[in-house]
Amino acid sequence: MLKVEGLxxxxxxxxxxxxxxxxxxxxxxxxxxxxxGAGKSTTMKSIMGLVAPASGRIAFRGTEIAGKQPFEIARxxxxxxxxxxRVFTELTVEENLEVGKRPANPDAPEWTTEKLFxxxxxxxxxxxxxxxxxxGGEQQMLTIARTLMGxxxxxxxxxxxxxxxxxxxxxxxxxxxxLKQQGLTVLLSEQNLHFARTVADRAxxxxxxxxxxxxxxxxxxxxxxxxxxxxSL
Amino acid sequence: MDLIFIQMLNGLASASSLFxxxxxxxxxxxxxxxxxFAHGSFYMLGAYIAWTLVTRFGPASPLGFWGGVILAALxxxxxxxxxxxxxxxxxxHAPELFQLLATFGxxxxxxxxxxxxxxxxxxxxxxxxxxxxxxxxxGNRFPTYELFLICLGxxxxxxxxxxxxxxxxxxxxxxxxxxxxxxxxxGVNQRMLFTSVFFLGACLAGLGGALQLPREAVNLHMDLSIxxxxxxxxxxxxxxxxxxxxxxxxxxxxxxxxxxxxxxxITLVLVFLIMAVVLVVRPHGLMGRKPSGPQHGPxxxxxxxxxxxxxxxxxxxxxxxxxxxxxxxxxxxxxxxxTELVILTLFAASLHFIMGPGGLASFGxxxxxxxxxxxxxxxxxWLAAPMLAGMVVAPIFAxxxxxxxxxxxxxxxxxxLAMLTLAFAQIAWSVAFQWVELTGGDNxxxxxxxxxxxxxxxxxxxxxxxxxxxxxxxxxxVIFAPFGYALRAGRDSPVxxxxxxxxxxxxxxxxxxxxxxxxxxxxxxxxYFKGSVFPTYMAIPxxxxxxxxxxxxxVQTVTGPIVGAFxxxxxxxWLVRAVAEYWRLVLGAAIVVIVLAFPQGLVGSLVAWRExxxxxxxxxxxxxxxx
Numbered sequence: 030m031l032k033v034e035g036l037x038x039x040x041x042x043x044x045x046x047x048x049x050x051x052x053x054x055x056x057x058x059x060x061x062x063x064x065x066g067a068g069k070s071t072t073m074k075s076i077m078g079l080v081a082p083a084s085g086r087i088a089f090r091g092t093e094i095a096g097k098q099p100f101e102i103a104r105x106x107x108x109x110x111x112x113x114x115r116v117f118t119e120l121t122v123e124e125n126l127e128v129g130k131r132p133a134n135p136d137a138p139e140w141t142t143e144k145l146f147x148x149x150x151x152x153x154x155x156x157x158x159x160x161x162x163x164x165g166g167e168q169q170m171l172t173i174a175r176t177l178m179g180x181x182x183x184x185x186x187x188x189x190x191x192x193x194x195x196x197x198x199x200x201x202x203x204x205x206x207x208l209k210q211q212g213l214t215v216l217l218s219e220q221n222l223h224f225a226r227t228v229a230d231r232a233x234x235x236x237x238x239x240x241x242x243x244x245x246x247x248x249x250x251x252x253x254x255x256x257x258x259x260x261s262l
Numbered sequence: 263m264d265l266i267f268i269q270m271l272n273g274l275a276s277a278s279s280l281f282x283x284x285x286x287x288x289x290x291x292x293x294x295x296x297x298x299f300a301h302g303s304f305y306m307l308g309a310y311i312a313w314t315l316v317t318r319f320g321p322a323s324p325l326g327f328w329g330g331v332i333l334a335a336l337x338x339x340x341x342x343x344x345x346x347x348x349x350x351x352x353x354x355h356a357p358e359l360f361q362l363l364a365t366f367g368x369x370x371x372x373x374x375x376x377x378x379x380x381x382x383x384x385x386x387x388x389x390x391x392x393x394x395x396x397x398x399x400x401g402n403r404f405p406t407y408e409l410f411l412i413c414l415g416x417x418x419x420x421x422x423x424x425x426x427x428x429x430x431x432x433x434x435x436x437x438x439x440x441x442x443x444x445x446x447x448x449g450v451n452q453r454m455l456f457t458s459v460f461f462l463g464a465c466l467a468g469l470g471g472a473l474q475l476p477r478e479a480v481n482l483h484m485d486l487s488i489x490x491x492x493x494x495x496x497x498x499x500x501x502x503x504x505x506x507x508x509x510x511x512x513x514x515x516x517x518x519x520x521x522x523x524x525x526x527x528i529t530l531v532l533v534f535l536i537m538a539v540v541l542v543v544r545p546h547g548l549m550g551r552k553p554s555g556p557q558h559g560p561x562x563x564x565x566x567x568x569x570x571x572x573x574x575x576x577x578x579x580x581x582x583x584x585x586x587x588x589x590x591x592x593x594x595x596x597x598x599x600x601t602e603l604v605i606l607t608l609f610a611a612s613l614h615f616i617m618g619p620g621g622l623a624s625f626g627x628x629x630x631x632x633x634x635x636x637x638x639x640x641x642x643x644w645l646a647a648p649m650l651a652g653m654v655v656a657p658i659f660a661x662x663x664x665x666x667x668x669x670x671x672x673x674x675x676x677x678x679l680a681m682l683t684l685a686f687a688q689i690a691w692s693v694a695f696q697w698v699e700l701t702g703g704d705n706x707x708x709x710x711x712x713x714x715x716x717x718x719x720x721x722x723x724x725x726x727x728x729x730x731x732x733x734x735x736x737x738x739x740v741i742f743a744p745f746g747y748a749l750r751a752g753r754d755s756p757v758x759x760x761x762x763x764x765x766x767x768x769x770x771x772x773x774x775x776x777x778x779x780x781x782x783x784x785x786x787x788x789x790y791f792k793g794s795v796f797p798t799y800m801a802i803p804x805x806x807x808x809x810x811x812x813x814x815x816x817v818q819t820v821t822g823p824i825v826g827a828f829x830x831x832x833x834x835x836w837l838v839r840a841v842a843e844y845w846r847l848v849l850g851a852a853i854v855v856i857v858l859a860f861p862q863g864l865v866g867s868l869v870a871w872r873e874x875x876x877x878x879x880x881x882x883x884x885x886x887x888x889x
Binding site for chain 1: 446
């Protein structure tokens with residue numbers, strides 16, 4: 030569904046991504062694991078067109094998307110949930126969802142405000158609350174819901190567990206599994222291996238802008254050497 | 263009592279037009295972060311186009327009049343879209359001053375285009391069909407058209423509120439105001455959104471202008487006079503807040519109306535007082551919030567300022583030597599041009615002093631130049647002061663203004679600061695323009711001649727050269743003195759500078775005063791050089807001249823403004839001679855082209871170019887163009 034090949038990206042002169050390549054198939058949850066600054070967010074932003082990659086090919090359902098505008102990429106059915114949440118602070122919950130709304134997509138689950146309120150009951154209780162008056166966990170739910178309003182077939186979830194209380198992280202894991210059940214494909218970036226384990230089918234490990242490991246979650250859990258080298262602090 | 267009531271109504275009526283223009287400005291700024299100087303031009307075009315359409319369609323028939331007004335507003339909206347698509351879309355990532363400058367280029371072009379199409383004479387518009395009668399209120403006759411305008415303000419406010427809060431488009435616009443990039447990542451075409459916002463904003467300005475038709479004659483000065491007031495309204499109301507714009511327009515409109523009763527000479531000073539009070543109590547305006555979310559980063563990549571190298575010092579000495587012997591080689595015209603150039607160099611250097619090291623972008627620096635000139639001229643006229651005394655009065659006069667205006671200005675930053683400096687300059691201009699008994703108004707003050715010994719052109723040139731060179735060198739010395747380091751520290755990181763015990767506000771204030779004094783010296787020299795002073799010395803175009811000189815040369819070099827002043831004076835002299843009649847059009851186009859070609863400024867572009875070229879040796883710090 031998503032195929033990344035030979036992706037290079039720079040910030041000024043700093044080489045952030047070097048020859049990143051991977052694939053995500055329909056219906057999968059794939060996790061991109063790595064430490065802070067390894068290149069996870071830059072990978073996500075490059076796919077979304079928010080960072081211009083210096084070179085490389087990114088194909089989404091057969092369409093080349095490298096070099097396209099973010100809005101064009103989003104309209105193809107790619108959803109993006111940024112790491113720092115970025116809810117519209119002065120807009121209410123319902124208005125935030127309205128901004129994300131897009132026409133139905135034949136190959137993806139169709140979302141409505143009411144369906145999302147059923148998925149995130151917390152949000153249903155604060156329809157008219159401005160984004161600035163929500164807790165971190167609530168904001169995280171809202172950004173995911175807002176992205177789902179665009180009826181994406183693949184969602185890029187950038188570190189959804191970051192800074193959340195353990196009980197919320199658990200809820201988040203349940204939500205992601207729920208979404209997978211409904212046929213959504215997810216590319217997730219994480220530092221939290223425990224969280225990743227509960228949701229992901231496959232894992233990629235990125236370090237210093239290069240993919241160091243690719244395999245199933247089971248393979249990763251069996252390979253203590255790789256985990257020690259790239260994931261332990 | 264009844265007179266107060268009538269004045270109140272008058273104030274409310276003028277508030278409506280002001281609100282239409284200011285709300286458009288505010289909406290455009292909210293989404294695109296561009297301060298659209300050309301908004302006053304949209305207002306003026308609205309009036310002119312409406313005049314043409316209404317006279318063509320038949321001013322007597324309601325359809326002819328109202329159809330013309332509405333069509334004019336829509337046409338101005340289309341012109342706004344053209345400006346956005348052809349110009350602004352390409353410079354959304356440029357530093358804000360460049361955007362302001364580019365839109366000022368549009369102002370100049372529109373002025374000449376309007377002059378060519380509609381001619382220099384004022385055009386009287388027809389009265390509005392259906393609103394020609396008067397109502398008698400407390401025994402005073404009050405035009406019904408004014409009542410219509412009074413009602414229109416709140417109606418437009420309500421319509422805008424509904425548009426922004428009850429439609430999907432409005433929700434998207436508010437979201438884009440908060441985080442443009444995220445809106446794009448959610449599948450919204452920002453370009454279309456920006457263009458549509460621009461259309462709405464320009465329509466509002468055009469409507470404001472078209473509705474003036476029955477109230478005042480259409481003229482070529484409508485653009486700059488409304489834009490200064492609209493800036494004040496937007497600053498007082500809070501950038502990006504439509505409700506704030508309405509409140510501020512009402513306050514200012516009403517105060518204006520009363521001011522005419524009480525102090526007819528200095529109505530704009532009243533406006534200034536209101537603004538001052540509001541900004542002291544609420545620095546971000548009545549309804550404004552501290553800007554949140556991503557702001558403009560540091561405008562140009564800033565190389566470190568460093569003292570002149572040996573080569574640059576020698577180059578400077580050589581240039582000075584050339585200037586010293588130049589009169590021997592040039593005729594009278596050449597010496598005159600050179601004198602003007604030397605004076606303007608000091609003017610540019612004084613602006614650079616607060617803009618570069620201070621990071622305070624002033625859009626009204628001509629105020630201090632002009633006040634210096636008026637200081638000298640007033641001393642000569644009313645006190646019969648000799649030239650040297652006049653030249654001492656000049657910087658003092660400008661310095662006092664710097665103390666007062668600066669106190670307010672340094673409390674703000676970014677576009678707020680730019681607008682506030684502009685508003686102050688406009689106030690200084692209006693005092694010179696309106697207080698005819700003291701300043702001679704538009705006729706200026708004549709007969710400001712230098713002393714006998716300095717009356718020769720060459721002698722005066724040397725006098726200017728000595729004073730300006732000394733002042734420029736003094737400014738340089740201050741930049742590299744501990745005070746200059748503190749100033750730059752405050753610019754680069756106000757919080758950290760405060761943390762190590764620097765009082766950033768006070769340092770900026772002091773810098774503002776120093777710059778004002780230096781500009782005042784230049785102004786004093788200019789007054790005796792020209793032998794007369796006029797309000798135009800403090801008008802907006804003069805401020806823009808200074809900005810052009812600084813930006814041409816490069817904000818982040820000490821030598822930049824000097825180079826910029828030479829380039830500018832040469833360019834203007836050439837323009838005026840080559841295309842005498844429509845030089846504004848050409849100058850405006852030149853500004854637009856410069857901004858489009860070098861969106862980071864000449865020096866910024868040079869730095870970027872060097873960086874690209876020198877990619878191999880990443881460790882080598884980028885050398886600065888001119889030190």
